[in-house]
Amino acid sequence: MFFDKYSTDGFFDEMFDETGAVRPHYRAILERLSTLTEDKYELKRQAVDLSFLRQGITFTVYGDDEGTEKIFPFDLMPRIIPQSEWEFLERGLTQRIQALNMFLKDVYSEQRIIKEGIIPASYILSGKHFRREFMNVDIPRDIYIHICGTDLIRDEKGNYLVLEDNARSPSGVSYLLENRQAMKRAFPTFFPKAGVRPVENYSEELLNTLQYVAPNGKEDPVCVLLTPGHFNSAYFEHCFLARQMGIEIVEGSDLVVRDFKVYMRTTQGLQQVDVIYRRIDDDFIDPSVFRPDSMLGVPGLVNALRAGNVNIANAIGTGIADDKLIYAFVPDMIRFYMSEEPILGQVETFFASEEKDFTYIMENLDQLVVKSANEAGGYGMLIGPKASKKEVEDFRAMIKADPRNFIAQPPIMLSRHPTWAKGDFEGRHVDLRPYILCGEKTSIVPGGLTRVALNKGSLVVNSSQGGGSKDTWVLYSDE
Amino acid sequence: MRFRVSHTTEYKYAVPASESFAELRVWPQANASQKILSRRLEVSPEARVDQYVDYFGNNVEFFSIPYRHNSLSVTSEANVETCTVQPPQSMLEVSVGEARQIFNSRRYQLFEFMEPSHHVPLDQHKRIRKKFFRQADAYGEALLALNEWIYRNFDYKSGETSISTPIADVVAQRRGVCQDFAHLMLAILRSNGIPARYVSGYIEAYDPEVTDSALVGAAASHAWVEVYLPGGMWWGLDPTNNQTAGERHIEVAFGRDYSDVAPMRGTYKGATDQRLNVIVSLERTKEDTK
Numbered sequence: 001m002f003f004d005k006y007s008t009d010g011f012f013d014e015m016f017d018e019t020g021a022v023r024p025h026y027r028a029i030l031e032r033l034s035t036l037t038e039d040k041y042e043l044k045r046q047a048v049d050l051s052f053l054r055q056g057i058t059f060t061v062y063g064d065d066e067g068t069e070k071i072f073p074f075d076l077m078p079r080i081i082p083q084s085e086w087e088f089l090e091r092g093l094t095q096r097i098q099a100l101n102m103f104l105k106d107v108y109s110e111q112r113i114i115k116e117g118i119i120p121a122s123y124i125l126s127g128k129h130f131r132r133e134f135m136n137v138d139i140p141r142d143i144y145i146h147i148c149g150t151d152l153i154r155d156e157k158g159n160y161l162v163l164e165d166n167a168r169s170p171s172g173v174s175y176l177l178e179n180r181q182a183m184k185r186a187f188p189t190f191f192p193k194a195g196v197r198p199v200e201n202y203s204e205e206l207l208n209t210l211q212y213v214a215p216n217g218k219e220d221p222v223c224v225l226l227t228p229g230h231f232n233s234a235y236f237e238h239c240f241l242a243r244q245m246g247i248e249i250v251e252g253s254d255l256v257v258r259d260f261k262v263y264m265r266t267t268q269g270l271q272q273v274d275v276i277y278r279r280i281d282d283d284f285i286d287p288s289v290f291r292p293d294s295m296l297g298v299p300g301l302v303n304a305l306r307a308g309n310v311n312i313a314n315a316i317g318t319g320i321a322d323d324k325l326i327y328a329f330v331p332d333m334i335r336f337y338m339s340e341e342p343i344l345g346q347v348e349t350f351f352a353s354e355e356k357d358f359t360y361i362m363e364n365l366d367q368l369v370v371k372s373a374n375e376a377g378g379y380g381m382l383i384g385p386k387a388s389k390k391e392v393e394d395f396r397a398m399i400k401a402d403p404r405n406f407i408a409q410p411p412i413m414l415s416r417h418p419t420w421a422k423g424d425f426e427g428r429h430v431d432l433r434p435y436i437l438c439g440e441k442t443s444i445v446p447g448g449l450t451r452v453a454l455n456k457g458s459l460v461v462n463s464s465q466g467g468g469s470k471d472t473w474v475l476y477s478d479e
Numbered sequence: 480m481r482f483r484v485s486h487t488t489e490y491k492y493a494v495p496a497s498e499s500f501a502e503l504r505v506w507p508q509a510n511a512s513q514k515i516l517s518r519r520l521e522v523s524p525e526a527r528v529d530q531y532v533d534y535f536g537n538n539v540e541f542f543s544i545p546y547r548h549n550s551l552s553v554t555s556e557a558n559v560e561t562c563t564v565q566p567p568q569s570m571l572e573v574s575v576g577e578a579r580q581i582f583n584s585r586r587y588q589l590f591e592f593m594e595p596s597h598h599v600p601l602d603q604h605k606r607i608r609k610k611f612f613r614q615a616d617a618y619g620e621a622l623l624a625l626n627e628w629i630y631r632n633f634d635y636k637s638g639e640t641s642i643s644t645p646i647a648d649v650v651a652q653r654r655g656v657c658q659d660f661a662h663l664m665l666a667i668l669r670s671n672g673i674p675a676r677y678v679s680g681y682i683e684a685y686d687p688e689v690t691d692s693a694l695v696g697a698a699a700s701h702a703w704v705e706v707y708l709p710g711g712m713w714w715g716l717d718p719t720n721n722q723t724a725g726e727r728h729i730e731v732a733f734g735r736d737y738s739d740v741a742p743m744r745g746t747y748k749g750a751t752d753q754r755l756n757v758i759v760s761l762e763r764t765k766e767d768t769k
Contacts, residue, residue: 114587121587126594132534256498258545259527287746288500299500299746300543306531 002033002041002425003418012158012415013427014079024479025082032190033077038423045076045420048182057178057236072175073468075419076186079430079450082478086446089152089160092344093434094442095334097148100167100321101438102337104144108134108317118336119329122353126404127326128374129168129319131282133289137306139315140213146313147206147277148436149173149449152344154415161412162346163431165330167322168314169279172463173435174237176449177202177244179471196473197446202435203244206277209439210245214274215311221274224248224264226255226312228280228296238279252280257300260307276301276312282319285312324373324407325351347412352403361399361408366392368408370399383459385411414459417470419452429453431461432472447472480561480726481516481764484681486700486757487554488743493752496551499544501745504679504732505555506538513729516558523552535739537732553743558764563725570708571619578618579672581709589707592674596735598662599677601670603647612671622706622716623723625667629660630721642737657719658702658737664718665704665736674707676733678715679740681761683727699759700742705733729761 008016015026022030033041052071081089106112107124108131114121124130149170151163180199184191207223214221227238229251242249248264255273256263263270283290286302304310320326328349331342350357350368361368365384372380382395399406416427434448450470451461461467486505509515520528526542533539544551573581582589595601611625634654646663649655655663661677668675682701703717703724713733715724724730732740747753 121590125590135534256545257500257543259543260529288502288744299498300541303500303502303529303541303543307529 002036002038003030004424006418006425006427008416008427010156011413011427011429012154012156014154014415014417014430025080025475027479028194029078029080032187041076041420044186048074048076048186051182051185052178055178057175072463073454074179074182075452075454075468075470076183077418077420077425078183078471078473079417079432080473080475081447083475084478086474088343089434090444092160092342093150093436093444095338095340095343096150096162096165096330097145097436097438097442099330099334099337100148100165101142101144103333104315104318104321105139105142106337107320108139108144109136113333113336116336118332119326123323123325123329124320127320127323128405129282129317129323131317131320133302134315134317138308140215140217140311143213143438144315145318145321146209146213146315146438148438149433150436152432152434152448153347153412156413158415159345162330162344163412164324164327165322166433167318169281170433170435171234171237171279172433172449172451172469173202173445174240175469176435176445176447176472177240179449179469183471194473195476197476199445199447202445203241205437205439205443205445206241207245207247209437210275210277210313212439213311213313215308218274222264222271223275223277224250224255224273226250226252226276226278226280226298228252228284232279234279241277247277252295252297255298255301257298257304260300260304261309262298262301262304274310276310278312278314282316285316319374324349324371325353325404328407347409350408352399352406352408357408358399358403361406362396365396365408367411369411370395370406370408373405373407381460383411386459411459414453414461417450417452419454419468419470421456426456428456429459429461430470446474482559482561482681482683482729482761483556483764484559484699484729484759484761485554485556486681486742486759487552489550489552489756489758490747491550491754491756492548492747492749493754494750495547495549496747496749497547499548499551499745499747501542501551501553501743503540503553503555503743504533504537504740505553505742506540506731507557507559507680508537508730508732510730512562512564512724514560516560518557519555521552521554521556523550524548535732535734537734537740551747559729561726561729566619566708566712566714567710568619570710570712570714571617571622573618573709574614575612575616575618575621576614578709579614582672582674582707589674591735592676592707593669593672594735595666595669597738598642598646598736599665599669600646601666603645604650604663604666604670606647606650607667611667612673618709622673622714625664626716626718626723627721629664629718633660633663635719657717660718661702661704662736664716668704668706676705676707676713677736677740678703678705678724678730678733679737679742680731681729681759682717682720683761683763686727687763699761700757701728702737703728 145167149166152160153163210223225242262273264273285297288299289302334342368384370382414429417430418425419428430452432448437443450472451467453461454468526544528540528542530540612621636654640655649659665675681699705713705715734740
């Protein structure tokens with residue numbers, strides 16, 4: 001039998017409460033698993049892995065010498081969220097993305113939030129992703145972040161906390177969709193009875209969102225997905241989403257700007273493009289404005305945007321909203337723009353650029369999590385309690401050299417979830433990345449990508465750093 | 480004074496380019512010290528030119544040429560009337576200490592001109608031991624002293640530095656051109672807590688009415704700095720010529736450093752083999768010339 005030796009070790013466990021009793025919403029899956037033997041479970045697991053490999057559902061690890069293409073490790077044991085908990089998350093995330101969009105509109109026009117002293121000017125104006133080039137550019141329907149991947153974690157009491165808002169070009173949604181397919185194949189009779197809300201309409205909602213933000217409310221707009229190309233770590237996802245939405249996937253060289261309009265080169269000549277779902281960073285999107293050495297972008301695109309002849313999702317300059325310094329002010333934004341109290345909590349943040357915080361960080365460096373303000377994917381991060389003396393000292397030097405670029409947070413003991421580990425289930429730390437679409441309405445695909453730190457005791461869930469994923473089930477009910 | 484200024488940038492491609500895109504910042508500013516009497520832009524091959532005002536308040540023109548071409552030529556021509564605007568003495572007499580306090584109370588408006596920027600890191604001129612701004616110094620005098628110090632201690636030498644030459648090299652070699660001196664001066668000013676911005680423009684290098692009157696500038700294209708004065712005025716200082724910016728300076732664009740004001744920024748698709756030619760001419764015109 002599974003779970004005989006399972007222990008929550010004092011962490012918040014998603015499946016079992018502190019007394020070791022199974023939580024109601026996990027009862028059904030526990031029953032199903034109890035009819036399985038280790039061999040049978042292992043067979044299902046191998047079948048799923050093989051299908052991922054066959055379909056080429058892979059990602060790239062930068063800076064790894066042994067073959068960079070890897071399959072994203074998948075753990076068959078699903079993470080389950082009861083209905084009422086999900087409704088709470090939906091409300092909290094909707095509120096948050098609205099505040100972030102209002103913030104971006106403000107910061108690229110009136111800057112009320114600076115003038116009224118809510119956020120110090122220096123934090124915004126020194127932000128690496130604050131794009132002066134986009135001051136006062138009209139954005140269709142005032143939506144800057146169309147697609148957001150917000151990372152949530154749970155503390156030792158099970159409270160959901162926002163860890164970061166990925167407001168630039170969040171990836172991973174294809175894994176969410178593929179994981180679901182895999183689960184359905186692995187549990188063909190159990191799954192339909194489990195009462196799980198579907199996720200399959202994500203691509204349709206994404207297309208609706210893109211169409212809704214076409215310039216001048218144009219009907220039947222032409223949408224394309226702009227990819228940096230097949231060397232990019234998320235190229236699989238770019239192809240996957242374009243195919244699901246039934247839109248063209250293009251590279252920079254497939255697009256051309258004429259008279260401030262963007263056209264796609266097709267076998268039948270040029271076709272005007274209205275909305276670009278871009279998976280290229282701001283820096284590379286238009287070599288005539290940003291990095292002149294970029295071969296990936298479309299020269300002239302920014303001026304076409306300025307002329308209002310095309311729209312891109314997400315807008316340029318959204319990176320200032322997921323700057324880790326600005327993150328600390330999101331609760332204030334919610335109060336300032338919406339006159340509401342934040343529904344979701346977040347992690348306490350110390351600024352290395354503030355003298356008082358700086359001293360505290362320096363004195364407690366080995367007890368804190370330090371993050372670079374503008375890096376993603378778990379790069380540029382120090383987990384003090386787990387780091388070697390040398391790593392701590394290296395970070396100390398880096399923080400001293402560029403304090404604006406670092407924040408520190410107390411380490412949060414992420415919740416744990418039963419995860420397959422050689423013959424039985426053991427607790428592993430997990431987070432959750434729901435995908436939020438902001439178009440005519442805000443919609444959140446029920447669930448999200450649950451990432452799991454597969455190495456025992458590890459808190460880093462990023463796929464590039466030894467993380468895997470799970471299917472996430474949102475139930476129609478609380479049981 | 481009235482000037483006719485003409486600024487031509489010409490690219491000749493060894494192999495025809497299939498597309499070109501460019502953003503121009505060559506439209507002289509209209510402000511208290513200069514009036515734009517007329518202005519014209521010519522692009523060859525012909526292209527529709529659009530325009531916007533950038534973050535710093537500069538007029539930007541942009542165009543695309545989406546078909547094959549062997550060369551690209553852009554000419555900006557303007558008739559400008561200039562006058563000298565002297566800052567009130569009171570703004571120059573405050574002490575450096577007082578001035579700093581005022582700047583700190585306006586950090587939001589001045590932030591970008593007090594921080595390091597791409598071409599103006601604040602840690603590369605450490606070899607300069609001289610102390611320029613003491614709390615009790617009169618602000619105006621201290622500024623002029625720095626202006627003069629750069630002029631006296633650095634040689635104007637064209638062709639030895641480029642826009643990518645770091646300030647540290649300029650300091651080590653004690654020579655450079657106007658943009659190097661402007662960047663160096665910005666670095667010294669900003670690291671002393673003084674807001675300052677980079678100005679691109681033109682200078683009348685020779686006074687036609689006076690013999691032996693040469694001012695130094697890179698073929699009439701010039702760069703200097705503007706320093707913020709308590710009271711809200713930007714004061715032009717030209718370290719290349721040990722002068723304050725006057726009637727013979729024509730201001731085109733300003734920003735944190737060169738990268739915000741590059742006269743022409745663009746890309747083209749084609750072979751990398753290209754020849755660039757820039758011709759700037761500036762002539763004094765009679766008062767009645769339109």
